[in-house]
Amino acid sequence: MSGGRRRSFCGTHVDLGDVFAINGVKVVSADMPPFMQIHAVDCARKTFDSMEKFTSKTLALTLKKEFDGVYGPAWHCIVGTSFGSFVTHSVGGFLYFSMDQKLYILLFKTTVQKAD
Template sequence: MREKEEKKKRVDAASEELERRSKYLSSLIERTKIKAESDQEEATKEPRKRKEKEKVKEEDRRGEAVGGEADEGEKEFMKKVRVRAADMAAALQRRAFRCAREVFDTMPKLESKRLALALKKEFDTTYGPAWHCIVGTSFGSYVTHSLGGFLYFSIDKVYILLFRTAVEPLAH
């Protein structure tokens, strides 16, 4: 009898923790949507010259080549990208979009595993271990991620979830 009570307490505690995390993620998604909307409004008000200066500064800071306008293919591709939820720096988001585009361009038809592997390897190599990627046209997920390491976006009808988890050394 006592074992059943203890088991019920553990299940209740786990349920409460799940509910708490769910509320946190919902609030995080809501804040991301509100921030994206305000950023979009602000972007339409900003003068073009200021945008160009900021773009050049950002590219310089990241160490990328500073070039002219994006080609038509890239512009078309970026129109298809929709950020659904994010807790990730804009520079990392752009890197994910760019990597996804490069892989998409090499595939005649969608290969979800190949795209997920390419994104994971790119981010593991560049930003350290423990990145995970899920790609598909229909999936559900519930994940815990490291702060600043979550991006959920779509390209046409393909949804991509990229997130980082904490890596802790094994205790021997």
């Protein structure tokens, strides 16, 4: 394996770079466990491929709802071809990746403050 990150996934060794390359994905920056990265990429790819007419808003909302439901609140998602950002995220809750070399997805989690 050349420089890839090897991880054990369901008892087999998986190179995240290989998994992402198959899906046309390139990770720009990540602070997220490998299984969550795979979940995000898989969800984004399936959602994108199933849309008759693509909208950034639909893809962002789908990813946000999926991660809120599985990993708890509060997830945020930004999808677009050109945007800038500076965000504060919870540890282990940040992924910024591109799909098909043109679409960028930023998925991150923030802490939820309880009202007094």
